[in-house]
Amino acid sequence: MPPTDAPATARLAARWADWFPVLRWGRDCTQATFTADLTSAAVVTLLLIPQALAYALLAGMPAVTGLYASVLPLVVYALMGTSPVVAAGPAALRSVMSLAAVGAVAATGSPAFIAASALLAVMVGAMLLVMGALRMGFVAGFLSHPVLSGFVTAAGLLIAMSQLPHVLGMPLASQNLGAFLRSLWQHHTQVHSLTLAVGLGAVATLWAARRWLQPGLRRLGTPAGAADLVSKAAPLLIMIGAIAITANTGWEARGLAVVGEIPQGLPALTLMAFTDTTPEMLRLLLLPALLIAVLTFVEQISMAQGMAAKRRERVDTDAEMRAMGGANLASGLSGAFAVGASFSRTVVVAESGARTPVAALLTAVLLGLAALFLTPWLRHLPLAVLAATILLALGSLMDFASFGRTWRFSRADFAAQALTFGTTLLVDLVSGLTAGVVASLALHIWHSSRPHIAEVGNVPGTEHYRNVRRHAVTTHPRILSLRVDGSLFFANARFLEDRIAAEVASHPDLRHLILLCNAVNDIDASALESLRTIQQRLSDAGVLLHLSEVKGPVMDRLERSDFLAHLSGGVFLTHHQAVAALSA
């Protein structure tokens, strides 16, 4: 339908701008913002190239797909996202989850594995796009904080286990702790000493560079900016050094594993890879895709909001969800793997002075050039060096201290956290996260299943009613007043039945039961059925049911059923009116 009048055009434009915020901020770009963005893009590229290669390895994918996963996703996020600093692209947690999920449907490294990894990214992208379009940001609520931190910490340990084989030069299983320890026991004599030397050397150099390079350069008189830039580029410089060494020594022939031959150029956007998709494969990838989608959104939105808060900016939750959906779709169609927001790169983007999402577009251009011209050099890069890069990045992922904090704060939350951590480490990533979500829901239902219900009595000389256990109040032997402190829904409806049955059994002279509903904010169909049941049982026992101080929304809802028409007692505006009328 073409827009025929001005308001319709404006509405359409606004809707387009909701989906593509670039249409709003695009006109604010100037030469000054462009210079700032170009500087930032150069710094970020130096950090991104080694990370992209390493996280591809972590996902079990060819190293070059890490570059593919950085180009188009950056472009799509820049056009659809609302944060100028969130860095979309390869990220550790998503890569290891992708490996675990796709490893269940195809042999690692096979063409089918590569196609399934891309398919998983497309599924994650489609889910995020749909959830964003339906404004389903509430799904983030399913991942409670203790469950998330328990999961991420265990995932960090699993990532470390998955990279140790590359550093030790021996084959080790890493899907869970048991498999890792068993294979370590079986293969512990097979350490490849040259690989181990290169791996340890890389770890030590990276660690030393991170710790001493920047202050060292400053002490030698280098300007702060230059020292900072060099230390950020250190991982890339170390990789170049490693490539130079392996290219000029016989180490490859002596068994040092390297990245190997990779295709040059940019990937063609293609749907051909998905022709072998079977319904069984889609079914197996469904739950992992959903978990990755929710996890990606949760991480991304906390980064985006955290960054926006400092500038008193606003982030549009739904637009962020759609943007990351688009980024994953783009990654999958580039033949790469699931992507997300990288915490380390987001911090660097903000620190290096990016002003608009143009910085991300420029980063994508630089990465594209790297994919075009750098790939021939990558073949000599030792896997041990890439693995070292990943190991060094794990510290920021794991948070063991949070276990102690949660234990002190709440045993129930700790139980959910420990269950998530243990299941992730001992079974696998998907089971761990699922167990955590189920456990926090179950604990919530358990906790909600016993709302506080107090018998109240009149504070003499006033119209106030208070808990009989805490205050000196007067009650009437034929009237029982119960105050329900909470909304009534399926998890606690039966408790209310139970509690009222107990009260009626212990008050033999009872003729009137009044429910004081001033704290009931909502009521669902299960609670309504329970009220019906309660009223029926009270009638059988010769007791009338009354309600007092029912809130507007609850009253509206009750009026949509026939409950009030058949109520044995009355509905009173105030509790005092009820007691006065019934004791008369």
Next chain:
Amino acid sequence: MPPTDAPATARLAARWADWFPVLRWGRDCTQATFTADLTSAAVVTLLLIPQALAYALLAGMPAVTGLYASVLPLVVYALMGTSPVVAAGPAALRSVMSLAAVGAVAATGSPAFIAASALLAVMVGAMLLVMGALRMGFVAGFLSHPVLSGFVTAAGLLIAMSQLPHVLGMPLASQNLGAFLRSLWQHHTQVHSLTLAVGLGAVATLWAARRWLQPGLRRLGTPAGAADLVSKAAPLLIMIGAIAITANTGWEARGLAVVGEIPQGLPALTLMAFTDTTPEMLRLLLLPALLIAVLTFVEQISMAQGMAAKRRERVDTDAEMRAMGGANLASGLSGAFAVGASFSRTVVVAESGARTPVAALLTAVLLGLAALFLTPWLRHLPLAVLAATILLALGSLMDFASFGRTWRFSRADFAAQALTFGTTLLVDLVSGLTAGVVASLALHIWHSSRPHIAEVGNVPGTEHYRNVRRHAVTTHPRILSLRVDGSLFFANARFLEDRIAAEVASHPDLRHLILLCNAVNDIDASALESLRTIQQRLSDAGVLLHLSEVKGPVMDRLERSDFLAHLSGGVFLTHHQAVAALSA
């Protein structure tokens, strides 16, 4: 450890009496209660024999196991239960769920199928015993009322589909609506006319007897009691008639399916049947067993409470759970199938004047005699007659009117109900119930994810604070007061972050944010993390965070963390004190 002093003995006795309430009511039995109980037992037996045989057929088990499922479970429930009228034993819903679950691990009718059915009953029993011992009655809360009624209605339709083959004399699939319609289309020419005639004859006779027998006998001058008894015994009399006819005609030779040869006597309690159990079988039966256990408990407890309410008696939820666990364990060890509380028989037990659980013990004795001496006669019983008995009982199970009631009351509840109904009918029983539970949890989280948060201002001349949108109140440009109407937990913690970020972005002069917490009843670790995040972001934006009117339990909890120690603002006893101090 032997009891060494009187109080310890008394405690031990009390604990035994908790598990076996018979130790409490046993001493109240007199000759008068015995006579009443014996009369009731005789009436119930007449109803139970045909039901037991029919529900065994429904579970895909040999008819005689229906009798086994009635003897020991009745005894165990009588000793461990707290309701004198709840009738434990075969029940329609559990039988069809048992068939669906066990059908997935063994071929219907095979020895492995019979063993797996008994194993399922043992698993259900063990789960109920453990949940009862751990006082986990809250699990009933997972089954919301709309989900339960959607499930039971769809299950009723599936039961009807499973019995039609016996009435039509043709093979039909019945695991879901699609399979049923497909096989009906394939086999619609194969109706066996003799079977159809017997089946329709049985349905018509049973329906006529239910509708006209009791009033007809009364009109002919029969005393009320006798008329009632004859009409209750009608299904049994019709079965006896059918047996007499098939035994004396050549109908079996003409292809009328009958119960066939069955072993005589009582089953030996045996664990031998479980020697072939594989871990894979246990894994496949785990979810169905859990769902059957929860469903059984929910149905049983509503019957027990409903019956107890009329007499102002109390039911012990945990004892009921353990009693039904014991009954299922007994049924499994007798080589039978999962049992529960039967609604129709419970009503008959109460109406026929049972006074104590001795009535159930006497029923068990009568059933045992039936199993010993009746079985030779059963071989001629046509399956079409048993199926007719089941079809006639379905009316009470299905509740189509509840869909309309739920639709009018709440669209969210209706969605959960319709999803459960549709999935049960179109996929299978276990998927349907699982989908319903997941949907009601998801809807609850969605609903809880946006708590009401109001900006409040001072009612001039008072110390009261009210919503700025509804009342004429005064506010301060540098102070923002937000009242949170609900407990804070993982599902809504992020919404709070979001909402506060929006408020801060739209109040450029803001210096102080006060959260009025008088309606916050609880707070979990996720909400605590969100408060930390909020405080960090507010600090970045130069705003201090204060709390006012924090309830005791929430304050206790916050004090167990270091949140209050690092709070940028203060904690105020009343909101007015906070505003007064900060605007000064």
